[in-house]
Amino acid sequence: MKNKLLAVLLCLSLILTFSATAFADSAGVTYTAAQVESLCDGILAFKERQSGSSSAQGFIDGYLTDNAGSMSEFYVIALSQYGGYRFDRYKNALLGYIDTHNVYSASTREKYALALIASGSNDSYITDTADEAIGGLGLMSLVFGLHILNNGYDSSKYSVDGLINEILSYQLSDGGWAVMGSRGDVDVTAMTLQALAPYYGRRYAVTSAVDSALSMLSGAQLGSGGFKSMGAENCESSAQVLTALSALGIDAQYDGRFIKNGNSVMTAMSEYRNSDGSFSHIGGGYNESATVQAFYSFVSYLRLCRGQGPLYVLDNANHTPPPAKNDHNTDNSGASGGYVGGNSTSGNQSGNNNSGGGIQRQDNGSAGDDSSASTDKATEKPTETSANSEKPSETVGESLAYGGFQPSATADTLNATADESGGRGGYKVYAISGIIAAAGIACLVLFLLKKRNKKNYIAVAVLAAAGIIFILLTNFESADSYSKTEEKDGFTVSMSIRCDTVTGLEKVNDHIPDDGVILGETEFSAAQGDTAYDILLTASKKYGVPIDNRGAQGSAYIAGINYLYEFDYGDLSGWMYRVNGEFPEVGCQSFTLSDGDKIEWLYTTNIGKDLE
Numbered sequence: 129m130k131n132k133l134l135a136v137l138l139c140l141s142l143i144l145t146f147s148a149t150a151f152a153d154s155a156g157v158t159y160t161a162a163q164v165e166s167l168c169d170g171i172l173a174f175k176e177r178q179s180g181s182s183s184a185q186g187f188i189d190g191y192l193t194d195n196a197g198s199m200s201e202f203y204v205i206a207l208s209q210y211g212g213y214r215f216d217r218y219k220n221a222l223l224g225y226i227d228t229h230n231v232y233s234a235s236t237r238e239k240y241a242l243a244l245i246a247s248g249s250n251d252s253y254i255t256d257t258a259d260e261a262i263g264g265l266g267l268m269s270l271v272f273g274l275h276i277l278n279n280g281y282d283s284s285k286y287s288v289d290g291l292i293n294e295i296l297s298y299q300l301s302d303g304g305w306a307v308m309g310s311r312g313d314v315d316v317t318a319m320t321l322q323a324l325a326p327y328y329g330r331r332y333a334v335t336s337a338v339d340s341a342l343s344m345l346s347g348a349q350l351g352s353g354g355f356k357s358m359g360a361e362n363c364e365s366s367a368q369v370l371t372a373l374s375a376l377g378i379d380a381q382y383d384g385r386f387i388k389n390g391n392s393v394m395t396a397m398s399e400y401r402n403s404d405g406s407f408s409h410i411g412g413g414y415n416e417s418a419t420v421q422a423f424y425s426f427v428s429y430l431r432l433c434r435g436q437g438p439l440y441v442l443d444n445a446n447h448t449p450p451p452a453k454n455d456h457n458t459d460n461s462g463a464s465g466g467y468v469g470g471n472s473t474s475g476n477q478s479g480n481n482n483s484g485g486g487i488q489r490q491d492n493g494s495a496g497d498d499s500s501a502s503t504d505k506a507t508e509k510p511t512e513t514s515a516n517s518e519k520p521s522e523t524v525g526e527s528l529a530y531g532g533f534q535p536s537a538t539a540d541t542l543n544a545t546a547d548e549s550g551g552r553g554g555y556k557v558y559a560i561s562g563i564i565a566a567a568g569i570a571c572l573v574l575f576l577l578k579k580r581n582k583k584n585y586i587a588v589a590v591l592a593a594a595g596i597i598f599i600l601l602t603n604f605e606s607a608d609s610y611s612k613t614e615e616k617d618g619f620t621v622s623m624s625i626r627c628d629t630v631t632g633l634e635k636v637n638d639h640i641p642d643d644g645v646i647l648g649e650t651e652f653s654a655a656q657g658d659t660a661y662d663i664l665l666t667a668s669k670k671y672g673v674p675i676d677n678r679g680a681q682g683s684a685y686i687a688g689i690n691y692l693y694e695f696d697y698g699d700l701s702g703w704m705y706r707v708n709g710e711f712p713e714v715g716c717q718s719f720t721l722s723d724g725d726k727i728e729w730l731y732t733t734n735i736g737k738d739l740e
Contacts, residue, residue, distance in 0.1 A: 204246050
């Protein structure tokens with residue numbers, strides 16, 4: 129009898145133990161408000177250590193003040209909404225920066241205006257920006273312009289109703305928004321929802337549009353609970369969705385539309401947290417963009433928990449908005465200028481949802497439009513944006529980059545163990561499940577055959593464990609994946625690198641050619657399986673064109689080419705690539721080339737709008 133009991137216990141233990149191992153990733157984690165606050169404090173502690181500050185207030189008065197206008201604004205907005213800090217020094221520094229720099233980008237001006245509001249300023253720069261910048265640079269300048277109006281300011285170009293209608297007119301057939309293309313982008317959609325949030329459940333047109341967008345985002349959520357953009361799951365996209373849902377009054381940890389395989393967006397974001405409190409982009413260490421966006425998304429969630437309004441309705445700032453020139457609102461179901469009060473509870477009852485970046489993926493804590501600065505950006509950029517970055521000439525060939533412009537530094541490939549649907553584990557989960565099931569059946573058969581010597585069950589457990597270890601330590605690939613390494617006849621592609629879009633603007637450095645042509649159309653030999661990134665590296669080595677690659681292992685994020693960097697000409701500027709006249713929806717290291725392909729690397733000042 130004792131042996132029988134031992135055999136049964138061994139069977140159960142085997143099944144439960146290996147089931148827990150195989151499915152550990154599917155178990156969701158729920159964070160309390162106190163734990164989310166601890167995540168915020170961990171980021172602040174990291175930034176204090178990094179900047180040599182002794183407190184969060186010291187971080188504001190020192191590092192953020194010293195970097196006003198370049199990489200401080202979204203920290204200031206978030207800290208203002210977190211509560212309890214003073215921003216006088218930062219405010220004065222930002223006003224000084226604005227007085228001495230030419231700011232070309234409309235969205236960058238709006239970012240500065242919001243930071244001034246957050247820091248308690250009522251400077252005329254805010255109203256000037258509302259009058260001059262809203263709508264000046266496509267969808268994102270409309271979105272961040274609405275944030276300004278939501279804080280009680282007026283615009284001579286748009287009423288609140290007019291601005292909302294203009295934003296709604298950009299909505300795509302799938303329910304989302306994008307700055308280019310016909311499919312909704314997770315990050316852009318989430319940021320648009322953040323601006324529309326004060327009117328959700330209060331204006332029919334807004335509520336209907338938001339519900340459609342939420343449905344699109346819910347469908348885009350991965351099995352891990354996270355989101356991907358341009359083919360890669362990343363921290364920033366999840367942060368943008370968390371910020372949007374919180375602004376809409378939707379608790380991302382409990383709303384069933386945003387729980388996949390037991391995982392919420394908060395579960396997904398926890399995977400990017402480093403032991404020092406910072407956050408990574410797709411894994412592999414500290415990333416500034418991921419860290420600041422994680423910080424303000426957590427602040428946004430805490431505001432939801434506390435019954436406060438959206439992140440960008442800056443009610444914690446010690447400023448008095450100017451009196452409204454007129455009542456913009458003509459819809460009796462809504463409200464005017466500022467936040468219409470409270471969180472929209474209907475967000476938990478209707479529609480589906482989902483989306484992530486900071487002036488659309490643009491808020492990387494990146495430099496603004498410092499086009500008149502005399503400092504050499506070639507040396508200062510790498511240290512501004514990433515602790516892992518090196519000099520551009522030394523980053524060629526490193527696996528730290530991305531192809532296809534992503535202001536939020538979104539990389540282009542998934543974790544090597546992830547399946548295409550975004551779930552973690554791929555075939556291994558099923559193989560391990562099969563071993564566990566077989567071991568359980570074997571134990572049951574032994575028991576029924578009355579072969580109840582405990583050694584039999586131990587043998588089954590050992591064999592099952594050996595099988596599971598074998599699966600975990602190996603990585604089988606399909607025939608297609610092996611075919612990429614086979615010797616194939618070569619073919620020819622062409623590539624060019626241009627920055628025509630900035631030739632009429634003040635140069636940020638002397639490396640920008642007068643005609644904007646860094647590399648004219650040039651032919652390259654390619655082999656089966658070569659990608660757009662492979663050809664870029666070949667060109668870099670052959671023609672001495674410096675490439676700043678800041679992606680993670682297996683993915684490429686092209687932050688700079690020939691010393692011209694993303695954000696050098698505003699928050700919407702950076703490098704994009706085009707193949708045969710089309711902008712691919714995957715990163716350059718994931719785009720496999722064919723004979724005759726024409727690759728173009730192009731610098732944009734408006735996320736591709738100036739390249740159409």
